[in-house]
Amino acid sequence: MSAESNPLTVVTKRSRRRKRVGVMMEVLATSAALLAVIVLAIVVVSVAKKGLPAINVDFFTKTPVPFGQTGGGIKNAIIGTLIMTGMATILAVPVGVLIAIFNTEFASPQVAETVRLSLNVLAGVPTIVIGIFIFGLLVVGNGQSAIAASVGLSIVMVPLIARATEEVLLLVPASLREGGMALGATRARTVITVILPTTVGGIVTATIVAVARAAGETAPLLFTSSIFANAVVTDPHQAMASIPLTIFVDSESPSLADQQTAWAAALVLMAGVLIMGIIGRALSLRTRRQIEKAR
Amino acid sequence: MSTQVDTDIALPPRSRFHIGDLSLRLVSGLAAVSVFVVLVLIAYKVIDQASAAISAFGLGFLTSTEWNAVTDQFGAADLIWGTVVTSAFALILAVPIAIAIGLFLSELAPRRLRAPVGALVELLAAIPSVVLGLWGILVMGPFLEQHVEPFLSDHFGFIPLFSGTPSNVGVLPACLVLTIMVVPIVASISRELFDSVPGDLKQGSMALGSTRWEMVRSVAIPQVSGGLVAAVILGLARALGEAIAVSQVIGNSLARPSSIFGSADTLASRIANQYQGAATPLQASSLAYLAVILLVFSLVANMSAQLIVRRIRRRMGV
DSSP states (O other), rough: GGGGGTTTOOHHHHHHHHHHHHHHHHHHHHHHHHHHHHHHHHHHHHHHHHGGGGGGGHHSOOOOOOOOOOOOOOOHHHHHHHHHHHHHHHHHHHHHHHHHHIIIIIOOOHHHHHHHHHHHHHHHHHHHHHHHHHHHITTTOOOOOHHHHHHHHHHHHHHHHHHHHHHHHHHHHHHHHHHHHTTOOOOEEEEEIIIIIHHHHHHHHHHHHHHHHHHTHHHHHTTTOSSSSSSSOOTTTSOOOOOOHHHHHHHSSSSHHHHHHHHHHHHHHHHHHHHHOOOOOOOOHHHHHHHHHHH | OSSSOOTTTTHHHHHHHHHHHHHHHHHHHHHHHHHHHHHHHHHHHHHHHHHHHHHHHHHHHHOOEETTTTTTTOOOOHHHHHHHHHHHHHHHHHHHHHHHHHHIIIIIIIHHHHHHHHHHHHHHHHHHHHHHHHEEEEEHHHHHHIIIIHHHHHHHSSSSOOOOOOSSSSSSHEEEEHEEEEEEEEHHHHHHHHHHSSSHHHHHHHHHOHHHHHHHHIHHHHHHHHHHHHHHHHHHHHHHOOHHHHHHHOOSSOOOSSSTTSSSHHHHHHHHHHHHTTTSSHHHHHHHHHHHHHHHHHHHHHHHHHHHHHHHHHHHTT
């Protein structure tokens, strides 16, 4: 590539400058990507470093102790998050999958486009506004409850599940659909016996990603399930503690013990969410590959 | 359909299947309609809660800087200011970084690096905002207070923006936390956009002798500029609506700060902080009024981003 050996290349001041600008821009772009990875590493490492010392068996098996005492754990918050996220998932998965089925199997292109638009709008509603909405809809008159919080979380989940499921449904080769029809099956039967089974991996992936998102949401819980007992609550009509709210409240506390709890809770939450994120990604790559093979 | 001969034997299963078809169509249609219903309900319920404040303050709410629970006087001007300033700063920082990451992932990175680096950038978006806020208030905030803010005020103190007393909470940490949230969103959209630029356009430009950067600047970016605008708007919507992390790091002050080191508040963070403990019904209603403003902001942002995307698709004939 040396310029001297190639008689066609004329090295001028300008060409040298152009090359230098090009290299500089490539270095800048690379360092931008590096910066994002470094920030991720800094956050993950500092949460791990500050959270690990407080992680022990008690942290998972005991409930919080009164202010000033040492020890205790966040068992109630862990159980609360599991129950509320679980209920939200049970609500959101059927709705999300059905919306995707409607869009790919029944809706005309214009209708599907409108549904997609409104899903995107719903996904863009700030979660704190969803919190106020659920407060007005379900909490006023009934008091806070895990049910109210779950409905709020499911509103966050539905657009994620619907959009991701629709994407995998669209990947299903037309030949499979036509094959089902040619055998005399109706649309519903084709969907249930042919299309859904081929896309179950994609639906699971979409669900995992949505669960990971919902488990970390704080704003929909803030007014719907924030006044809770320090004991384990399993009655969905009552408010439950949750990991995100524990982090939120303890992060603003001047007490070092509280801050320690917040770090450990953040470590538990982040580990769960990142592991689910990684599993979801791996699964979605596999599903795509499988569907492409079926083509 | 109805031209076939119906025999007694064929009828029962056939009609059962039709019922199946019809009911799946109906149930899935209902699910789709529920999206609209929820959107309308959200708007209705939030406006309903805000109605007392809307009739008490009207549009003057948007320009009043008063926020006083004792005299029951409320206005959103300082919060709109806080929301706009933090989101704008976050975008100014995030957009160049995010587009550069998109370029790196689409044009520069060795093939083997693309998937893992792309996944890491997306994992950044998966960190729950409350965890980012915790890190922001206990790690980044103190670091900014001890190292970055003194440096800024020593060297750029002549600019009023950088002239305050360093603090571990305030506008600057809020902007940085929002930047971290916005970067992965804009980066992954711009990566997809750059991937969608036809290869022969890129190769044609390179064949004419441009450097890779010249190809990006004169071919790739103009090709996808509309999509980039939409990506930036979506990032903006994310920044405007973030309540939790911002309320952890912004300091929640009632007044407007004189520099970016000072505490402030945004629409979303004020709701997060005060809605539960509102002293008067009018205060709760005013906080719902803030939610109405937020809802309008996010609707306008999302709709315009989608209209842009739709226009591009139509132009490209998809």
